[in-house]
Amino acid sequence: MDSASGIGGEVDNWNIDIVLGGSQKCLSATPGLSFMSISEKTWQKILKRKQPIAGFYVNLALWKNWYNEKLFPYTQPISDLYALDTAIDNVLAEGDSRYERHSKIAEAVRQSLVSAGLQLYPLEGYSNTVTSVIIPEETNFNDIFKIMLNEHGILIAGAFDILKDKVFRIGHMGENCEVDKVFITLRALNYTLLSLGIELKAKMHEEFSKLV
Numbered sequence: 479m480d481s482a483s484g485i486g487g488e489v490d491n492w493n494i495d496i497v498l499g500g501s502q503k504c505l506s507a508t509p510g511l512s513f514m515s516i517s518e519k520t521w522q523k524i525l526k527r528k529q530p531i532a533g534f535y536v537n538l539a540l541w542k543n544w545y546n547e548k549l550f551p552y553t554q555p556i557s558d559l560y561a562l563d564t565a566i567d568n569v570l571a572e573g574d575s576r577y578e579r580h581s582k583i584a585e586a587v588r589q590s591l592v593s594a595g596l597q598l599y600p601l602e603g604y605s606n607t608v609t610s611v612i613i614p615e616e617t618n619f620n621d622i623f624k625i626m627l628n629e630h631g632i633l634i635a636g637a638f639d640i641l642k643d644k645v646f647r648i649g650h651m652g653e654n655c656e657v658d659k660v661f662i663t664l665r666a667l668n669y670t671l672l673s674l675g676i677e678l679k680a681k682m683h684e685e686f687s688k689l690v
């Protein structure tokens with residue numbers, strides 16, 4: 479499972495074999511590191527393979543005890559590791575309220591967008607770290623993206639493949655999942671859409687303020 483935008487936000491007890499994460503999203507450390515969490519069941523599969531694993535770097539079995547054995551198949555990115563260590567300390571210090579912070583802000587983002595008349599994607603099963611919004615028919619991603627960036631200094635993400643030009647994404651994870659940061663994003667989005675001639679049923683940033 480690719481959980482680049484989930485780890486540090488909401489991954490636990492999900493019966494996943496291998497979870498991949500990145501340092502730069504929910505954990506809000508410097509970009510540069512990726513890591514994986516491997517379930518015990520999956521380790522047994524890997525270690526008991528009859529056919530030897532051909533690769534060296536891609537052989538997970540080699541990495542299982544690398545730290546204790548001080549086996550360093552590549553140069554350690556020390557500064558990134560220090561940053562990650564600090565980021566994880568921050569996560570642990572925040573404790574369970576971290577989950578509440580993400581779920582409260584995410585819920586408020588979704589409700590404010592819907593109150594303004596926008597439609598979310600998908601229709602259910604939302605993530606608490608990122609919200610995808612269907613681009614109103616009257617406009618397109620490029621126009622929203624350009625106004626958000628050039629007039630408001632905020633970078634929003636589009637999508638790939640079948641969702642390209644159909645949805646845009648608002649990240650609200652880690653250090654970005656704070657009331658003030660999300661508020662200015664929604665206010666910018668509100669005025670961007672208005673300037674593109676989209677009729678909104680409510681001011682999304684004001685709706686957001688009422689909920690958080």
Ligand SMILES: *Cc1c(COP(=O)(O)O)cnc(C)c1O
Nearest residue numbers: 480481482483484500502503512
């Ligand atoms: C950000 C993200 C990626 C890309 O991560 P990079 O470190 O930029 O390559 C992949 N998958 C998901 C789900 C992401 O959120």
